[in-house]
Amino acid sequence: MFESLSDRLGGVFDRLRGRGALNEADVRAALREVRIALLEADVALPVVRQFVDGVTEKAVGQSVLKSITPGQQVVKIVNDALTEMLGSDAADLDLDVTPPAVVMMVGLQGSGKTTTTAKIAKRLTEKGRKKVLMASLDVNRPAAQEQLATLGTQVSVATLPIVAGQTPVDIARRALQAAKLQGFDVLMLDTAGRLHVDQALMEEMRAVAEISTPHEILLVVDALTGQDAVNVATNFSQQVALTGVVLTRMDGDARGGAALSMRAVTGKPIKFVGTGEKLDGLELFQPSRVAGRILGMGDVVSLVERAAETIQVEEAEALAAKMAKGQFDMNDLRAQFNQMKRMGGLGALAGMLPGVKQVKQAMANGAGDDKMLVRLDAIIGSMTPKERSKPELLNAKRKIRIAKGSGTTVQEVNKLLKMHQEMANAMKKIRKMGGLKGLGAMMGKGGGLGGMLGGLTGGMGGGAGGMPQLPPGGMGGLPGLPGKGPGGLPAGFDKFLKK
């Protein structure tokens, strides 16, 4: 529903092509768009102001690199500044103290403290080889202590036995003693959710912090938070000495502007992001990724990494050999599907890419979900080996057989064939255009995944129109195309990496 920043800036800078340096008027025009983009991403207003002022100073007078447009230059400056502001390094927990190291979790109601507590405990147990004890100090919400106990069983981490009627301070004291006596390395205190304007509860939080002297006090914040993030951050950091922030629900589709607000107001690093309801959904914070997301530019780095992990070199090379001869049969198409599946399916892929709004929508409307890949695979699986290598054999009768065999319809078989035809044509063109270099240009014009999906679901057609925002050589080249890029990546991906 939001335009990406590059879309917005595209319009502003169309008239500026060919200028040598960014003058103040250009920059101001561009930063108006940046400001709206940041506000739509829920970065708090004072933080936006501060950020935009800083970037204006930096950007005025910078020369525009020859290879890119002024818009891209501004995006780069903004992106760099944002990454810098978010923190240059991922910071883990610092628990190098005499055990037990106390980690206290604080935050508003519903921000995800309890789940995050369990996630961090699991991580410390499994990756850090620590002996962890969790204790819930939440005596307000019904069944909150039971929730942590249940989670403790799920992740095999000890929880403090529940004693009804104790105050949070009592529980904290008891937990501390238990942790000391039983030789735990880490004690995690999950406190009740509280509004930052609730004096009594804030007082109680301070008291708990005083007696337990935590080494880490983590503020848990929902990535969906809007302008209120500033108030929350200010109030909590005034009451206790925060050491870091955990941003939850980053698996949603919020742009996560709260990350920037938190960082700017508390001055503390964002240590983790929560990425799912499963208890291993916790990752170290990566400033560059979140910067891209706030600006609506997609998580290109993650995508590249994921691609590097999953694209198998041999398959890619075999495909390269075939392509060199201008052949592209059903077996190759199938290999591509498999690679897409390994990368986490179309949904995950689309989520990481910039400017794929249309594709996402089309997928939501039509059959373009991950099941589609499975069905396509089934269709190819129902062909004889001969048919796979020579799809032109397929006549009406064979198609009926294949449709029956794969539990699909002849129409779907036809769609697959059409898609294959388009891909094959594309491959031929690449050859004519002199190999992979031409690929980018062509794919950008409406081939690629977008076009592919278009052919598939019919309804998507022009809407998908080939990933408008991708740099040349984007998605189209992705699944399984061979190349000289790092880690066996397709050509064109190296452009991604340089960005």
Place this chain on the structure above:
Amino acid sequence: MTQPPTPWHQKIVGGFRRTSDKLGENLTGLFTKATLDRETLDGIEEALIASDLGPATAARIRNRLADERYEKGIDEQGVRAVMANEIARILAPVAKPLEIEAFPRPQVILVIGVNGSGKTTTIAKLAHLLQEQDYSVMLVAGDTFRAAAIGQLKVWAERIGVPIISGKEGGDAAGLVYEGVKQGTATGIDVLIVDTAGRLQNKAGLMDELSKIRRVLGRLNPAAPHDVVLVLDATTGQNGLNQIEVFRETAGVTGLVMTKLDGTARGGLLVAAAEKFGLPVHAIGIGEGVDDLRPFDAEEVARAIAGVSE
């Protein structure tokens, strides 16, 4: 405004007071000038953005204010009134309390939302509110996913004294809902409120589960669920619009409840949402107590946001 200034009335005003104070601070500075220049209008726009109205809605209200001032030569209070009117004009059509009028009974209310938005607490408050209006209420603990969610709702049910249908954790929510409707019909309950697991709107699998619940309900009573209430957290930013859009498409949301308005969050999202979707806003949550769910009063909320003094 015919509402008597009862304690809850005070409470809402209190909840919004911080909002209006903040806006007030910004505005007092702005309106001492004779004319509203561009900078001043920018200030108003930013104040609105800071209340989570979002850049687009804020810009619209700003434009409107820019027009008004030429006609009137307006003072600070006047401008606030225009702001309040404009906000109220947007909010008024969506202020609709939840009506219990289903026949045959029970009226089934499905409560959905993202994780941590306050669904379970809102259900308890809603049940209490309906009980006070002499409706008999039954709850269904359909959140079989989150650890101890069933326990949480059970505690609430006991506190307010309503029957509850629950299964075991990890069970099939749709089956439970089926059971709930059957029992509710058999015992002649007026309202059946169904809790669901929190889900982010971009998780297709979980959204499918919602459709399944809907299907199962429809089998017993084609009109059910009569209401699908989306619970929105007041601290949510512009992503709230995404939530409404997606939940409306996949779960057929019929109305909104906004929670956590007792903090400093302004809930300006409702203004943007009213403009964009026009979905009814049934109630607002202003605290953790069981009495802290109140009808949504457009004018009052608007005046509080704009900082019009009483």
